[in-house]
Amino acid sequence: MKTGLLSFMILLVASCNALAQEMMAAKEMVKDTMTKVKVEKQVFPVRVDFRVYNNTLKSNRTLLAANGFVLDKEAIEIGIKFGYLPKIYYFQQLGTLSVGGNFPSVTGFGLKERLALNLLKPESHFVLMPYVEVGAGYYKMNFYRGVSDNTIQTVAQGQISHDAIDAFTATIDLGLNLGFWFKLANRKITLVANGGFQANTNDQWRIGSALAFKEKLNLASPYVGLNFGISML
Numbered sequence: 718m719k720t721g722l723l724s725f726m727i728l729l730v731a732s733c734n735a736l737a738q739e740m741m742a743a744k745e746m747v748k749d750t751m752t753k754v755k756v757e758k759q760v761f762p763v764r765v766d767f768r769v770y771n772n773t774l775k776s777n778r779t780l781l782a783a784n785g786f787v788l789d790k791e792a793i794e795i796g797i798k799f800g801y802l803p804k805i806y807y808f809q810q811l812g813t814l815s816v817g818g819n820f821p822s823v824t825g826f827g828l829k830e831r832l833a834l835n836l837l838k839p840e841s842h843f844v845l846m847p848y849v850e851v852g853a854g855y856y857k858m859n860f861y862r863g864v865s866d867n868t869i870q871t872v873a874q875g876q877i878s879h880d881a882i883d884a885f886t887a888t889i890d891l892g893l894n895l896g897f898w899f900k901l902a903n904r905k906i907t908l909v910a911n912g913g914f915q916a917n918t919n920d921q922w923r924i925g926s927a928l929a930f931k932e933k934l935n936l937a938s939p940y941v942g943l944n945f946g947i948s949m950l
Contacts, residue, residue, distance in 0.1 A: 762948035764907075766796040766804065770915065770938040773810060774823065777858070777922075777932060786821040786860060787813040792938075796829065803828040808856065820861040827854020833894065844909055846894040856934055857883045858922065882922045884934040890915035894944070907946035914939050 770792040778788045792810035808825035829852030836845045860880045864871060871877055892913025899906055917936040921929040 760949040761800050762798075762905075762946060763800075764798040764804070764944055764946040766794070766798075766806070766942060766944040768794040768796075768940045768942035770794065770810075770936075770940045773936050773938040774934075775937075776935055780932065781812075781821055785815055785817050785819045787815055787819075788821045788823070789813065792823070794940075794942075803830045803852075806852070806854070808854070814864055814867075818862060818864045820864050822859045822861075823856060824859070825854050825856035827852055827888075829888070842897055842899060844894055844896045844898065844907065846909075848892055848894060848913075850888075850890050850892065852888045853886070854888065855883065855885050856936075857881055882924050882930065883926055884920050884922050885926075886917045886920040886934055886936070888915055888917045888936060890940075892940075898946075903949065905946075905948050907944075909944050909946070910942070911944065912939070912941045 772790060773792045774788065778790065781788050789811055792808060794806055794808045796804045796806035798804040806827060806829055808823070808827075810823040812821040814820045829850050831848050831850040833846045833848035836847070837843050858881060862878045863876045865876060890913050892911050894909045894911045896907065896909030898908070915936060915938060917934065920934050922932050922934055923929045
C-alpha cells in the first residue's frame, strides 16, 4: 500500500511539473505574439462630407412657384467632422431669379452624428458600411424682391426688399457607404461614395422663430454623396 501511495505521489508531482511547463510555454507564446502584432490606432481623424439632395422642400417649392418664387429642386450639404466630435454641416438650396425680380433661397446649419457598421474586415482595405445618422439644425428661407440686376448698385439704391422665415428641426437618414482606404505617409486615407434617404421631424416654418405658419419644413429626399477621411496612425 505504501508503494502504491508513493507511486501516486511521484505521478502527481510529475503531472504538476508538466502542467506548469505547458502553462509557461503558452505564456511565452502569447507574449511573443503580442510583441509581433502591430496595433494601429487612429489619432484625430478628420472627415469631409459632400451631399446632393434631389427633391427637398417639395410642397414648399410648389407654393413658392405659385407666388412668383422659383426654388431649385436640388440642394447641397457640406459637412466636416473633427476627431470624435459630431459633424458640423451647412445646407444650401438656391433659387432662380424670376422675371419679376424675385429670388428665394434656403440655408441651414447644424450637427449630425453617425452610427455605422463596416461589414468588411479592416485588412481588406474596402468599406461596405450601412449607417444611421441623426442630427438637429436651424434652417432659414429667404425672400428677395426687386432684384432687377445682379450688381451691388441695386442694393445701394435700396431697390431690394428682404423677408425671411425659419425653423428648427431634427433629421434622421439611412444610408450606405461604399469605398476603400489606403495608407500614405503614416496616414489612413479613406475615399467613399454614399447614398441614402433623409427625413425630418414635422416642424413648422416660423417668423422670428416665434409665430408659426401652417406650412411645414420638409427635407425628405434621397441623396448621393462623397466623403473623404484622413487620420494619423
